Amino acid sequence: MSALWTSGEVQAALSAASITAPFEATGVTFDSRAVGKGDLFFALSGETTDGHGFVTDALSRGAAAAVVSRDVEGARGTLVRVPDTMKALVELGRAGRRRSVARIASVTGSVGKTSTKDALRAMLSAEAPTSASVASYNNHVGVPISLVRLPRDARYGVFEIGMNHPGEIEPLARQVEAHVGIVTNVGPVHIGHMGSEEAVADEKGCLFAGMAKDAVAVLNRDSRHYERLAGKAREFGVSRIVGFGRSEAAEARLVSCNLQDSGSDVAALIHGRRIEYRLGAAGEHWVLNSIGALAVVEALGADVVKAAAILAEVKASPGRGARRLLKFGGGTIELLDESYNANPVSVRAMLAVLARTEPQSGGRRVLALGDMRELGEGADDYHAGLADAVAASGAAQVFLCGPHMQALWQRLAPAQRGVHRPDSTALAGDVAAALKAGDVVAVKGSLGSKMKIVVDAIVAASGGEAGR
Template sequence: MTPAAMETQTPLWTATEAIAATGGRGTGDWTASGVSIDSRSLETGDLFVALQGPNFDGHAFIGAALEKGAVAALASRVPDGLPSGAPLLLVDDTLAGLEALGGAARDRSAARFVAVTGSVGKTGTKEALKLALETTAPTFASSGNLNNHWGVPLSLARLPRDVAYGVFELGMNHAGEIGPLSRQVRPDVAIITTIEAVHMEFFSSVEEIADAKAEIFEGMTSCATAVLNRDNPQFNRLAAHARAQGLARIIGFGRHEEADARLVDYALNATGSTVSASILGERIDYRLTVSGLHWVLNSLGVLAAIVASGGDLGAAAAAMSKLVPLKGRGRREHIALPGGPFELIDESYNASPAAVRAAFQVLAQAKPGAGGRRIAVLGDMLELGAQEERLHADLAPELRAAQVDLVFTAGPLMAALDRALPASQRGGHAATAADLIAQVAATVRPGDVVLVKGSLGSRMGPLVEALRALDQSPPDAASPRAANGN
């Protein structure tokens, strides 16, 4: 059941409820079917929340939001030029008001709540949880990567009244950020996918990252469950944090012989993976329609969390065969050229050393067509701290091991990787991703498999769109672009 479908059954917020939740002063009598903080994506029936950031003030867009169909606006002041009698819910601070709405939604919900964090794999794990849980019961999940101090309360405020499960992603790049989010969500089950050397610009060690991720336990009670990567070197540290918070149940997942959700066997191929696992003592076989060992291992954590949440293990495992990566997070498609298509693997949303290595493994499994090559197009990995150049250069052996034929690089940090590559593997380097577009577009040919990967700040997304724009499918032809069921 989609969030939109659930919201049409029962009003999300009435004016009376929103006033009571926020302690604000209201004008107008309205009923909201959704909550939005962006007038551009707002839908008719939404309550518009006028947040204020360092570079914008949502109050400037209240008029546009109301014209577009917002039923009311949550604001801290009446903006100039707004018609008299416009429906407003006035509070002292709009972020605090949004948090109050989210808190009220959490209080009134009888759902089981699952929260996900980790250095990599958060959003994919969240989407897998949603897919698996909604096969048997109404489920709501935060959309995209709404995982910060705005996104989490917004997602809670959007929580329909009558769902059985709520799935939330919690993110951070500094210590002290996840704890407040956890106290808002109050998870019954928490998954930490893995701990890796990411955001090292803001941390002095991987152990500090583990401590920051362990803040997810702060909003949990002794009846809650922690689901942790048993293979990760930080497992014992995370488990100690969970026990210190009073959690009695800790489930480990992975290949480790002591893992409660243990990988028994698996096979990877270009279009997915087959998995045999023991989940809390129950043997189960299933298939993933996404490729990569990282997906296999995270699926174990998903299934363990399903069991801990009271879900149906068999139905959840069967649902794994319908998993589709999100745009920018592994989505695959075929782009038609004269003479045949090439395959595009879009990993443009984010990057860290661990995530890039996992993407190389996926590229290694891919099967180029006749005359095709494996091509990696890589942008800078950001927030890595003092060792950033070395971490980029260290990717060279991984590319050789993955039998990547050509490597294009963009950005000052990826220049270190370009220098570390043999001349035969260098496709080209540019100062920015935009400057690299023409080189890559002129190089790709039928049969190629092209991976695009980089941190969001390296702006690899426009390069992906430029490759998509090469598509020469006839206008009336069936789309050739879905690859491997994705």
């Protein structure tokens, strides 16, 4: 395996660094639990832990070197001493971006960032070597580590950028220097910190800061914030703007789609060219984001037809809509796992998918929801406002947890009410005990609501995976 970074390249990027011995690193990490042989380990200081406490272990496990800002007692191996390890990570990320010849895409949005990033990675990888952010590495640590990991031979790079407070996106966007940026949508997400949807839109629009020459902005043409976002893009010097969605004015336009519980058949016009494809993930939100992703592929100069064919293989990931068929009570149940995160937009999208998912004979639709976090003073109203979508989903029984879900509980029809509990730990057993063969159960909530506990309880109560 060729070196991702040599000590000489690290020295050139980090002029203030003092390196104790030459090295070649084949990977980079800040997580001591994930250190592999040949990795460059960054000892970052966080709110609760200090990476310097894991340097000795990282080196003993084969790390090529460790980036530190102070002496580490007992460390046996190569050290890269810098004044500040976080700043060093950012600087090395900038160096990784400068040396790269890849065409770069950046992705943000209130909903669908990670799914769109993953779809882009799949499509572009079919054409040429592609690097993309792993998991949800979209913050002040995740973005620079993703840039540092950008292989020198990559031809495409896809970087997710997130936020939950004002002022977070622009510095990350300036590190990425994308050729194409997409904002999937804007909704009342993190509104407790941001104050308004307009403020969220303005922050998302900072994705276009520091973009490369002749950059392209890809925006949701159906969004009421489209013009606001287009204005932000122009403020940052981006002149080519591509809209996607159902709107007749969209350059990447949905013509038709046949929505099914196992995916969708889609027809779209991408700059006037009709493309028909199968999408392996269910839901209209997936359809619209796939069209936005195809607009990004076109703007990057990749083969759109070849990319669209790959979308049949794209599936929702665990916690983000993955579907599991489980043995249960002499038959099976279907589990829709959306436990990773939730906001008013994504919950409605999930409920629409649940409505189109037919239970087996004798089965029901069952719903388990945890609180949506960071919605500010209007949190109870946002939760209560889901009542119409819950009713339309056809859920026969609804199980809720968290203080804000009490507001939705009060709006449910009495026949729909399962139980309301203070947290997911208290709720998990109730949901698992209520299920019977033939049911479809959907689970969703903000990460802080820990709805994976409910998913795990359902899986534990089952007889394991069933073949489809």
